[in-house]
Amino acid sequence: MTDKFIQMVITVNVNLMLLFVAFVKKYNVQIVYSTLFTAVFCLLLCFKFGEGTIETDFSKLRNAKSLREGSGYWGRKVDGVFQRYLTPTVVVTDYPAQATRVSEILKEEKAVDGELSPISEIRVVEDFLPTEQEEKIKHINHIRKMLTPKIMSYMKPRDKKRAEDIIPFTEPDLRTVSLDDIPEGLKVLYRELDGTIGRLVHVYPLMQSSLNWDGREVMRFAAKIRSAMNEAKIPEGQAAIAGSAPLSAEMISIISTDGPKATLAAFLAVAFLVLIVFRNLKLSGLILG
Numbered sequence: 001m002t003d004k005f006i007q008m009v010i011t012v013n014v015n016l017m018l019l020f021v022a023f024v025k026k027y028n029v030q031i032v033y034s035t036l037f038t039a040v041f042c043l044l045l046c047f048k049f050g051e052g053t054i055e056t057d058f059s060k061l062r063n064a065k066s067l068r069e070g071s072g073y074w075g076r077k078v079d080g081v082f083q084r085y086l087t088p089t090v091v092v093t094d095y096p097a098q099a100t101r102v103s104e105i106l107k108e109e110k111a112v113d114g115e116l117s118p119i120s121e122i123r124v125v126e127d128f129l130p131t132e133q134e135e136k137i138k139h140i141n142h143i144r145k146m147l148t149p150k151i152m153s154y155m156k157p158r159d160k161k162r163a164e165d166i167i168p169f170t171e172p173d174l175r176t177v178s179l180d181d182i183p184e185g186l187k188v189l190y191r192e193l194d195g196t197i198g199r200l201v202h203v204y205p206l207m208q209s210s211l212n213w214d215g216r217e218v219m220r221f222a223a224k225i226r227s228a229m230n231e232a233k234i235p236e237g238q239a240a241i242a243g244s245a246p247l248s249a250e251m252i253s254i255i256s257t258d259g260p261k262a263t264l265a266a267f268l269a270v271a272f273l274v275l276i277v278f279r280n281l282k283l284s285g286l287i288l289g
Contacts (some may be wrong), residue, residue: 089243
């Protein structure tokens, strides 16, 4: 039974090959011209290759099950609860002054772009400290001197309580607040492995933006950050961007620019291999064609 089955398969294959050979012999001219036309047409299409050729809708590239019930689904739920993305893109600088400068530039650009900006928040650890502390302490001390016990005695109970809640009368020596006074839960977000604090900039995208799904928005978001770094005149190698957005943007850029080069290199390698194996220019040309 097995021998008969094998013989039948061989017979069918031979008959199919004979039909194919007969077809090629009969229409060999048409096959050659159609092949040449197709090759030229494909080469012309290669010149149109660019960023628009690459799929930039990440929702089509991600696991659909994850969006329905996996990490993608729960990630959106968590972001909705907190009304913000919890994982920022981080700019790592060498000096606190660099981080401050990058933060200032990004905030200025965000103000200029308005609603069109892909950035929601820019934060450095110093943002959790009050500004103009020395000047504010002077004003508080001046108000305390004016609000003498006699003047306080003439005040209505409601106004007196309000003044006592605002003005720290029980703390005669006011001091400025430093990074040491920031709660540990906040400082840990800006502390590096070596314990250094102050060199990180957190950049958050807009909740309503399509940053998670639109590759073009991802590239625009990353470009804003790199532009701020360049404007801050940070030498190359003295700062880095960490996060999924710049990584995705870099991948899209590399694929768009290096994809055609890699394809050409692969074709040349195959052509070289065919020439080595067959050692016949005409036969190799037919195979490659």
